[in-house]
Amino acid sequence: MSDRNAVLQIRGLTRRFGGLTAVDHFDVDVNQGEIVSLVGPNGAGKTTVFNLISGVLKPTSGSIRLQDAELVGRPAHRITHLGVARTFQNIRVFPQLTVRENILLGTHHWTRSGMLGSVTFWPSTIRAERAAQAEVDTAIDLFRERLQPRLEDPAFALSYANRRRTEIARALAARPKLLLLDEPAAGMNPYERIEIAGLIRAMRDRGLTIFLIEHHMPLVMEISDRVVVMDHGVKIAEGLPKEVHSNPRVVEAYLGRRAASA
Amino acid sequence: MSAPPSTFEEEGSHPLKRFWELGPAGWDRTLTSPFVLIPFFILAALVPLALQFVEDNSAWIGAQFWTLILANCAMFACLAVALNLVVGYAGLLNLGFIAFFGIGTYAYALVASDQIHQHYPLWAAVLVVIVITLAFALVVGVPALRLRGDYLAIVTLGFGLIMRNLIIELDRPPVLAGHQIGPDSLNLTGGTNGIHGVAPFNLPTRLPLLGEVPHYRMYYWIFVGFLALSIYAMLRWRHTRTGRAWVAIREDELAARAMGVNTFKYRLLAFSTSAVMAGIVGMIDAAFLFNAFPSPNFDVQTTVMVFIMMILGGLGSLPGAILGAIAFTVPPFLLQKFVLYKYLVISVLLIAVMVLRPEGLLGTVSIRPRRTFGGTLELLSTESAAEEGEPPPVSTADAAKIEAASGEIVTPEEKT
Amino acid sequence: MAYFLQQLVNGLEVGSLYALIALGYTLIYGILELLNFAHGDVFMVGAFLGAGVAALLVHNEVAAIPGGLVVGLMLLLAMAGAGGLGVGIERVAYRPLRNANRLAPLITAIGVSLFLESAVQVWVSPAPVLVPSNALVPQFNLGLGSVETPLTGALLFVIAIGLMVVLDVFIFRTRFGSAMRATAQDREAATFMGIDVDRVIMVTFFVASALAGLGGVLFGLRYANIDFFMGYLLGIKAFTAAVIGGIGNIRGAMVGGLLLGVFESLTAGFISTQFTDTFVFLALIAVLLIRPQGLFGQPLTDRA
Numbered sequence: 001m002s003d004r005n006a007v008l009q010i011r012g013l014t015r016r017f018g019g020l021t022a023v024d025h026f027d028v029d030v031n032q033g034e035i036v037s038l039v040g041p042n043g044a045g046k047t048t049v050f051n052l053i054s055g056v057l058k059p060t061s062g063s064i065r066l067q068d069a070e071l072v073g074r075p076a077h078r079i080t081h082l083g084v085a086r087t088f089q090n091i092r093v094f095p096q097l098t099v100r101e102n103i104l105l106g107t108h109h110w111t112r113s114g115m116l117g118s119v120t121f122w123p124s125t126i127r128a129e130r131a132a133q134a135e136v137d138t139a140i141d142l143f144r145e146r147l148q149p150r151l152e153d154p155a156f157a158l159s160y161a162n163r164r165r166t167e168i169a170r171a172l173a174a175r176p177k178l179l180l181l182d183e184p185a186a187g188m189n190p191y192e193r194i195e196i197a198g199l200i201r202a203m204r205d206r207g208l209t210i211f212l213i214e215h216h217m218p219l220v221m222e223i224s225d226r227v228v229v230m231d232h233g234v235k236i237a238e239g240l241p242k243e244v245h246s247n248p249r250v251v252e253a254y255l256g257r258r259a260a261s262a
Numbered sequence: 263m264s265a266p267p268s269t270f271e272e273e274g275s276h277p278l279k280r281f282w283e284l285g286p287a288g289w290d291r292t293l294t295s296p297f298v299l300i301p302f303f304i305l306a307a308l309v310p311l312a313l314q315f316v317e318d319n320s321a322w323i324g325a326q327f328w329t330l331i332l333a334n335c336a337m338f339a340c341l342a343v344a345l346n347l348v349v350g351y352a353g354l355l356n357l358g359f360i361a362f363f364g365i366g367t368y369a370y371a372l373v374a375s376d377q378i379h380q381h382y383p384l385w386a387a388v389l390v391v392i393v394i395t396l397a398f399a400l401v402v403g404v405p406a407l408r409l410r411g412d413y414l415a416i417v418t419l420g421f422g423l424i425m426r427n428l429i430i431e432l433d434r435p436p437v438l439a440g441h442q443i444g445p446d447s448l449n450l451t452g453g454t455n456g457i458h459g460v461a462p463f464n465l466p467t468r469l470p471l472l473g474e475v476p477h478y479r480m481y482y483w484i485f486v487g488f489l490a491l492s493i494y495a496m497l498r499w500r501h502t503r504t505g506r507a508w509v510a511i512r513e514d515e516l517a518a519r520a521m522g523v524n525t526f527k528y529r530l531l532a533f534s535t536s537a538v539m540a541g542i543v544g545m546i547d548a549a550f551l552f553n554a555f556p557s558p559n560f561d562v563q564t565t566v567m568v569f570i571m572m573i574l575g576g577l578g579s580l581p582g583a584i585l586g587a588i589a590f591t592v593p594p595f596l597l598q599k600f601v602l603y604k605y606l607v608i609s610v611l612l613i614a615v616m617v618l619r620p621e622g623l624l625g626t627v628s629i630r631p632r633r634t635f636g637g638t639l640e641l642l643s644t645e646s647a648a649e650e651g652e653p654p655p656v657s658t659a660d661a662a663k664i665e666a667a668s669g670e671i672v673t674p675e676e677k678t
Numbered sequence: 679m680a681y682f683l684q685q686l687v688n689g690l691e692v693g694s695l696y697a698l699i700a701l702g703y704t705l706i707y708g709i710l711e712l713l714n715f716a717h718g719d720v721f722m723v724g725a726f727l728g729a730g731v732a733a734l735l736v737h738n739e740v741a742a743i744p745g746g747l748v749v750g751l752m753l754l755l756a757m758a759g760a761g762g763l764g765v766g767i768e769r770v771a772y773r774p775l776r777n778a779n780r781l782a783p784l785i786t787a788i789g790v791s792l793f794l795e796s797a798v799q800v801w802v803s804p805a806p807v808l809v810p811s812n813a814l815v816p817q818f819n820l821g822l823g824s825v826e827t828p829l830t831g832a833l834l835f836v837i838a839i840g841l842m843v844v845l846d847v848f849i850f851r852t853r854f855g856s857a858m859r860a861t862a863q864d865r866e867a868a869t870f871m872g873i874d875v876d877r878v879i880m881v882t883f884f885v886a887s888a889l890a891g892l893g894g895v896l897f898g899l900r901y902a903n904i905d906f907f908m909g910y911l912l913g914i915k916a917f918t919a920a921v922i923g924g925i926g927n928i929r930g931a932m933v934g935g936l937l938l939g940v941f942e943s944l945t946a947g948f949i950s951t952q953f954t955d956t957f958v959f960l961a962l963i964a965v966l967l968i969r970p971q972g973l974f975g976q977p978l979t980d981r982a
Contacts, residue, residue, distance in 0.1 A: 612786070
């Protein structure tokens with residue numbers, strides 16, 4: 001484990017649901033500017049890890065540190081404020097809001113404007129709204145030709161892929177230090193997957209640190225700096241994509257015991 | 263934000279035809295533009311003067327009566343707008359809404375009548391009303407807004423009943439476990455009789471140019487003024503950070519939290535703002551009618567009536583709230599003979615609208631397709647379907663590289 | 679002490695009524711996650727149906743019908759009528775909105791509640807109606823020492839408890855009951871298991887509303903006075919009872935109903951008759967704050 005500039009540091013993370021241990025003493029580091037993929041069979045506990053990081057669920061025990069701040073015990077909106085933004089496996093855009101308003105929601109936590117300010121056109125409110133609108137422009141930069149023409153359309157009228165793009169743009173507008181992407185390429189066709197791969201790299205090149213869950217192994221192999229493999233809530237392998245790919249425990253987890261020993 | 267969608271525009275078609283083709287969401291957007299709202303309010307302010315003119319120059323003596331009806335319309339429109347904030351924007355089912363209106367009437371009545379012998383100046387009375395409604399809103403909201411939505415509905419319904427119970431019983435000092443609290447003469451609320459002799463606002467009755475202004479007309483203007491102010495504030499909120507957060511919570515609470523929205527804080531903000539707005543409307547009503555009554559000021563039927571006004575016009579739609587208020591205020595006045603059937607008709611209409619068109623006339627909030635969204639039913643317009651098919655802006659070299667790296671088998675036919 | 683026991687007995691009487699109605703709330707909530715605000719008004723309609731039957735049979739005096747038979751007919755017809763009404767409400771007002779946002783059916787439910795109230799007010803009677811209870815049921819008090827209750831009160835308690843036991847058996851021991859429980863747990867999965875969910879929901883509404891109708895008749899016999907607005911307050915109190923017991927939990931609703939009845943009666947007897955309703959709702963809020971899942975409910979997990 002490298003100790004250079006870890007943005008996210010998870011130690012001994014455990015979460016039980018009744019008798020079931022969904023995540024069991026899970027450790028991981030995600031370093032500044034890295035793309036780390038979290039893979040594993042269905043039900044391995046990957047999304048639970050994301051829910052624990054983003055504060056949707058409270059861990060049973062363990063620690064999650066974002067740079068110097070401990071995230072465990074903080075409510076979800078405080079965690080966003082500290083610099084974690086996420087997307088959801090089953091896309092969760094706000095259907096009745098326009099694409100623009102969806103992305104503006106991303107700026108919610110770092111802009112300051114209240115009810116009185118907006119009624120009185122208070123200068124600080126105007127500045128905050130202007131900054132937020134400007135951020136929309138920056139955030140959709142990577143999706144320019146896709147989202148620009150649909151900016152004023154309600155999100156429910158978008159295609160599946162555009163909803164996904166909107167959700168990612170919304171997360172970008174939150175100016176996170178750490179971006180959690182939960183299966184960004186799920187349900188995408190091969191062309192769109194290529195686009196997503198390029199997008200994730202472009203986001204990293206902008207200085208973002210990315211932690212993603214992905215099922216599509218070729219995509220994971222292509223874009224990840226490191227891969228972490230989970231099974232039954234436990235980390236079973238970690239390393240460069242190539243190392244993990246040939247790790248017998250990983251093959252076993254994916255294909256079952258017999259295939260591995262054969 | 264206000265740019266009209268130009269995609270459907272046909273060359274040379276009639277503007278009204280184009281307006282019709284915008285659909286409910288478009289009508290709502292058009293009707294909330296300042297170019298419509300400002301003339302509307304100017305016109306609304308001029309109506310009683312026109313009525314006066316007609317009365318002075320003809321044998322028709324119904325002008326005062328019509329001003330009274332319109333004042334009622336404006337009052338209910340204010341309430342529907344305030345309810346729209348908490349239900350339409352924030353998605354919180356506040357069934358005790360009308361209690362806040364009632365609290366406003368009583369709070370003002372207490373400091374502007376002989377009930378407890380207090381006569382505050384207007385500014386102090388406004389302050390008292392705001393503080394008292396806010397306090398009640400917090401007492402209900404802080405515990406209830408931490409719970410799931412259904413419980414909020416029942417807690418607010420229960421709150422409305424408690425308030426009615428208290429108002430009716432507090433015409434004498436409360437007795438708890440055999441101990442009387444306060445002196446025998448204590449009579450806070452006047453019980454079922456309510457509080458009478460409430461002083462109107464201390465406003466000049468003569469205005470420059472207009473001369474003597476009758477009571478009804480003055481309060482019509484006050485209601486219309488407050489309505490304009492509310493709508494202005496609502497529109498500003500809706501298009502800035504606060505309103506976006508409200509709607510986001512309504513749409514998807516979890517996603518809103520993940521975007522850094524403190525859901526409890528914003529719910530409480532919506533709940534108490536709406537309550538204070540209702541309280542101020544109540545205050546104006548008490549000054550308008552010179553009294554405060556337990557009924558209809560605390561009746562659940564009144565809540566339902568404001569609900570149907572809001573829902574007929576469309577949840578989340580402000581012009582819809584005004585339309586709804588007109589539609590459900592004017593007919594009962596004109597059909598006094600059938601007043602017995604009022605709530606029967608209202609309830610049937612409420613059910614019919616909810617079942618047949620839950621979005622209302624100008625609805626922007628569809629409360630129907632929650633489950634199908636993102637699931638089986640894809641709401642693809644022809645445009646987005648076409649967009650799906652078109653290949654992404656990735657060079658073939660790029661594609662080949664990725665396919666090679668991933669080892670995925672893609673035939674050249676598939677690639678083009 | 680005797681005063682305390684008397685209050686306790688009164689409380690159990692009212693409590694068994696609350697429990698009967700709370701059962702309906704809990705059944706419907708358990709299966710549809712719908713807060714059926716109209717349920718209290720179904721109870722009211724049941725009371726009026728019973729009163730109507732009684733008025734027909736008692737005042738006509740075509741033949742001297744024994745009081746017991748009249749009461750039986752009242753119960754039967756009120757249950758059938760209220761049950762049918764419940765099914766009709768579900769069909770017209772709730773089914774079209776079954777998959778809508780949670781707000782929509784709640785608003786409709788409030789509309790249905792107001793509709794039933796005003797329908798009875800307009801078409802039956804705006805003033806309280808007298809149920810000829812003394813012509814039907816012998817008017818004597820059952821007593822133990824100084825603690826007494828009229829026969830009708832005992833009847834209310836016994837029939838309510840008896841029916842709850844029957845319902846419990848129906849739900850936990852029969853095939854249809856297990857279909858209901860399956861539907862309550864996961865409607866979609868129940869569909870895949872070959873359960874006719876629409877039928878389950880219909881039967882649930884019928885059973886819940888029939889119980890409310892029965893409660894209405896018993897209420898009329900016990901207290902003799904019924905009016906179009908009585909279901910509203912009683913309905914909310916019964917819902918409070920369901921929440922105290924843990925909404926969706928059938929045995930919880932019974933216990934919650936009895937507890938609430940006793941609580942109310944003791945509050946009225948020892949603290950204040952002026953503010954009983956206020957105390958009941960303060961209890962509701964307290965329960966929701968301290969233990970929102972109720973006494974017997976599973977902890978509620980937020981939909982994630």
